Amino acid sequence: MTNPFANLPRDSRDTLFLLAVIAWVLLPHAAHLPWWCSAMAAGMLLWRGWLAFTLRPLPGRWWLLAALVLTVGATWLTHRTLLGRDAGVTLIVVLLALKTLELRARRDAFVVFFLGFFTMLTNFFYSQSLPTAAAMLLGLMGLLTALVNSHMPAGRPSLWQSARMATRMTLLGAPIMVLLFLLFPRLSPLWGTPGDALSGRSGLSQRMQVGNIASLALDDSVALRLRFEDGTPPPLQGTLYFRGPVLSTFDGREWAPLQASFPPSMQPRADLQVRGAPLRYEVTLEPHNRPWLLMLDATAVAPELPGDLVARMSEELQWRASSPVNDLLRYRAQSHTEFRHGPQRMLASLQDYTSLPRGFNPRTLQWAMELSRETGNDPVALINRVLNHLRTGGYTYTLEPGEYGQHTADEFWFDRKLGFCEHLASAFVVVMRAAGIPARIVTGYQGGERNTVDNFWVVRQSDAHAWTEVWLAGQGWLRVDPTAAVSPGRIGSLQRLVAPRGAIATAVGTVVSPNLMQGVRALWEAVNNAWNQRVLNYTQSRQLNLLRALGFEAPSWEDLGYLLLGVLVTASLAGAAWTRWERRRQDPWQRLYERVRSRLLQAGLPLGAAVTPREMAQRLAQTHDPKDNRVQAIQAWLQRYEQRRYASRDGRNAAGDLAALRRELKELSWPK
Structure with a gap:
């Protein structure tokens, strides 16, 4: 079976290869840009590929101008601006595809190459993950291969030959890349990607509707990674509670942060008291576009944050950063699994934690009053009574409890008896409040699994959890997890619920x-x-730590710049000295001759190491058509080389002759 691409002219072959590389670079953008942008770019690339394959002429400038006007108008209608990240990337993607439709001269090809390099970098505006980096590395090699190939205008060099040269160039440039990565100063906010790159990222919310954490539990992506310091024994999974937003106001359907009816001066204080040895650990928090710092419950000392970030703890023990977490954030913290917090005696402001909306869950309210009378208004006895009811009442922990109606607690306690953690927490708090016991919901993550390869603990979005806190006189706020009563395996041995597999x-x-x-x-x-x-996570602080390891006492970003400049100058001087030594070590005439010999070897000509130019010309005529213009041109070049190299002369014009032969060599076409 014949290959339809084998007989294409070189221009068509090179164009199709370049279009394939551009399509690879643009493919990740399909998930972020408007549908019309992806469709328009794909259509233009397919059109250009069809023109190259069928050897048809390119469209006129009026077609391109109309497409440009359409692109600008569609971008404005979609983004309401032509500036900014999304609008700018939309324009550059379509302009790159448009530029391929006027790919006539070598100058146009260079414009396409460098537009391709720029567009490749814009993928990192949306993701800096390892798969994205690997895909863009492949795109980089493709663009470099096309660029190298364009600098070989004579003959029909194979793409594999250009790819080998591009790989060699990349490997030679890798040390400079590593050097720039390590030492180029990272000056915030110039260094990094825009914060809005995380719009739409899933995670915990400031509000909780009954049922939304169940949908989050289907997301298996990583929320944070945890590494305990050496000498710190890993705690039991049942004690790994990562505290997030605390929800205290209920409207019958949705829980929200406290809407206090008392002034701030009368609000209950945190009054956190910790006991026992702390757990010291390091957190790598994934970006979530919110200021929450997820740490083990409870953390009394502020975590060590990088840069200018400042952490503050609310009166509900939730830690927040001074700005949203829009980039991967690593920080150190220490927490205590044994603690006590909140007021020890009843305060008027605690009434906010007993309020319930009118007209909701009448059966639950009646049941709570009956339980309160039966337990003699003993809060501890009532809590145990409700938890025992959850254990023995036939309740089921499930991701698919169905959609609840207006009276969510009534349906859970008396009708469905099905629910996820937020169903249990919400229904439990409603009972507590109906009995006059202050209670609230805490959301966050519970559990985690240790990766045996790198010993990091991984906490996923599927570990999202909701539990409750009740207030008791003399004890303050106490954690009560109703899920542990219905499904002990979810808390103790981390038996996650999973969605049905396809x-x-x-x-x-x-x-x-x-x-x-x-x-x-x-x-x-x-x-x-x-x-x-x-x-x-190679931040400026880690750069400065590198300088300290190199002997700098009080390093700064200026020291980074001076060190980088010094290393680059030293490397440049060393490279220049090596080049000069290499040229003196090997005759430039011999190097030029070896280039010709190598090209003829690739063309299938059997040549020994000691063959003369005249013998080379004779063998070329024996193995190829002597009437071929390319063969005659190579033979003429070899004759001129022999004459200028070995003629008896004073050598004053040797450099000029050598330069002329090099120019002539670039114009030669090589037979196969």
């Missing part, structure tokens, strides 16, 4: 061992974590 996942599960899949997943997450820790 046909493909089921088929894969029957073929591939679950242990193998788990091992592969652990290895991938360890590699991805190493990328996050060593590359994405």
Whole structure:
């Protein structure tokens, strides 16, 4: 079967290759840009590819002008601006595709190359993950291959030959890349990507509707990673509660932060008291576009944050940063699993934690009053009574409890008896408040799993959890987790609920061992974590730590600049000295001759190491058509080389002759 691309002219072949590379670079943008932008770019690339394959002429300038006007208008209608990240990337993607439709001269190709390099970098505005970096590295190699190929105008060099040269150039430039990565000063806010790159990122919310955490539990992405310091024994999974937003106001359907009816001066204070040895650990928090700092419950000392970030704790023990977490954030903290907080005696402001909306859950309110009378208004006895009811009342912990109506607590306690953690927490708090006991909901994450490859604990979005706190006189706020009464395995041994698998996942599960899949997943997450820790989280503070390790007492970003400049100058001088030594070590005439010999070897000409130019010309005529213009041109060049190289002369014009031969060599076409 013949290859339809083998007989294409070189221009068509090179154009199709370049279009394929551009399509690869633009493909990740399809998930972020408007649908019309992706469709328009794909249509233009396919059109240009069809023109190259069928050897048809390119469209006129009026077509391109009309497409440009349409692009600018659509961008304005979509983004209401032509500036900014999204609008700018939309324009550059379509302009790159448009530029391929006027790819006539070498100058146009260079414009496409550098537009491609720029567009490739814009992918990192949306994701700096390891898969994105690997995909863009492949795109970089493709663009460099096309660029190298464009600098070989004579003959029909193979793309594989250009790819080898591009790879060699990349490897030679890798030390400079590493040097710039380590020493180029990271000056905030110039360094980094825009914060709005995280719009739409899932995670905990400031509000909780009954049922929304169940949907979050289907997300298996990483929320944070945790590493305990050496000498700190890892706690039991049942004690790993990462505190997030505290929700205290209920409108019958949705829980929200406290809307206090008392002035701030009368609000209950945190009054946090910790006991026992602290757990010291380091958190790598994934970006979530909110200021919450997720730490183990409870943390009395402010975490060590990088840069100018400042952490503050609310009276409800929730820690917040001074700005939203829009980039990967690493910080150190210490927490205590044994603690006590909140007022020890009843305050008027605690009434805010007993309020319930009117007209909701009448059966639950009646049941709570009956329980209160039966337990003699003893809060501890009432709590135990409700928890025991959850254990023995036939309640089921499930991700699919169905959609609840207006009276969510009534439906849970008396009708459905099905729910996820937020159903249990909400229904439990309603009972407590109806009995006159202050109670509130705490959202966050519970549990985690240790990656045996790198010993990091991984907390996922599927570990999102909601539990309750009740206030008792003389004890303050106490954690009560109703989920532990219905499903102890969720808290103690971290038995997650999973969504039903599709046909493909089921088929894969029957073929591939679950242990193998788990091992592969652990290895991938360890590699991805190493990328996050060593590359994405290589901040200015870590640069300064590197300078301290090199002997700088009080390093600054100016020291980084001076060190980088000194290393670059030293490397440049060393490279210049090596080049000069190499030229003196090897005759430039011999190097030029070896280039010709190498090209003829690739063309299939059997040549020894000691063959003369005249013998080379004769063998070329024996193995190829002597009437071929390319063969005659190479033979003429070899004759001129021999004459100028070995003629008896004083050598004063040797440099000029050598330069002329080099120019002539670039114009030669090589037979196959």
